[in-house]
Amino acid sequence: MSGKQVISKQRVADHGEVYTHAREVNAMLDLVRQETERIESRFLEPACGTGNFLVEILNRKLAVVSTRYAKSQLEWERHAALAVSSIYGIDILADNVAACRARLFDVFDAQYRALFKQLVQAKCQEAVRYLLRQNILHGDALTLQTVGSDETAAHPIVFAEWSALNGSLLKRRDFVFAHLVDKASHRELPLFSDLDPARPDIRSLRLSAVTIVQT
Numbered sequence: 001m002s003g004k005q006v007i008s009k010q011r012v013a014d015h016g017e018v019y020t021h022a023r024e025v026n027a028m029l030d031l032v033r034q035e036t037e038r039i040e041s042r043f044l045e046p047a048c049g050t051g052n053f054l055v056e057i058l059n060r061k062l063a064v065v066s067t068r069y070a071k072s073q074l075e076w077e078r079h080a081a082l083a084v085s086s087i088y089g090i091d092i093l094a095d096n097v098a099a100c101r102a103r104l105f106d107v108f109d110a111q112y113r114a115l116f117k118q119l120v121q122a123k124c125q126e127a128v129r130y131l132l133r134q135n136i137l138h139g140d141a142l143t144l145q146t147v148g149s150d151e152t153a154a155h156p157i158v159f160a161e162w163s164a165l166n167g168s169l170l171k172r173r174d175f176v177f178a179h180l181v182d183k184a185s186h187r188e189l190p191l192f193s194d195l196d197p198a199r200p201d202i203r204s205l206r207l208s209a210v211t212i213v214q215t
């Protein structure tokens, strides 16, 4: 994790860009350790910066993937791709989005290469890059729109929900972020809601808002 918490005074003033230290990231994620170690558990960070939280979440998920599937490259690739596909982020600054995607890819790729060395598949690496382009978005988490550019107008943020199909296929369903936020806003929604047996409603809330699934 990059140790720098502030890049410039201007960015702090303009965008509140102050990064969370690794110590706090880990302490917070430890509060929901079980979820961070569940391969397909979905996380969304709506102001992800360069990904201090998301990178650590991916580290934890891939540690589980490697423990379980290191003996089969195909199984490792499938489950590592699922882990990547469950991680979502939004940031308003384009350089942060690019850096976050790159850091997440590097976490994946370092483990992939360490395990399978010359057997790594370019197709698998490209699939993971594609997932990261779809899931880590250049957008405004307040207006729920993408950030427009000279070439493309701003439009509502749409997240893809990925789920495993037979073989190496992932199924995709798209959800408009504003609709999900609308549903979740009926109740208070923590960013990381743990599964509390005393509050079974939390699970369905988490599922409808963060995992973007069936209600």
Ligand SMILES: C[S@@+](CC[C@H](N)C(=O)[O-])C[C@H]1O[C@@H](n2cnc3c(N)ncnc32)[C@H](O)[C@@H]1O
Binding pocket: 015, 016, 017, 018, 019, 020, 021, 045, 046, 047, 048, 049, 050, 051, 052, 053, 090, 091, 092, 093, 096, 139, 140, 141, 142, 143
């Ligand atoms: C305080 S930093 C937090 C970064 C990261 N979540 C962390 O804890 O290390 C806030 C981040 O939010 C981004 N940001 C500010 N306003 C935003 C908005 N309206 N929508 C999305 N991202 C925003 C900034 O670019 C910055 O990267």
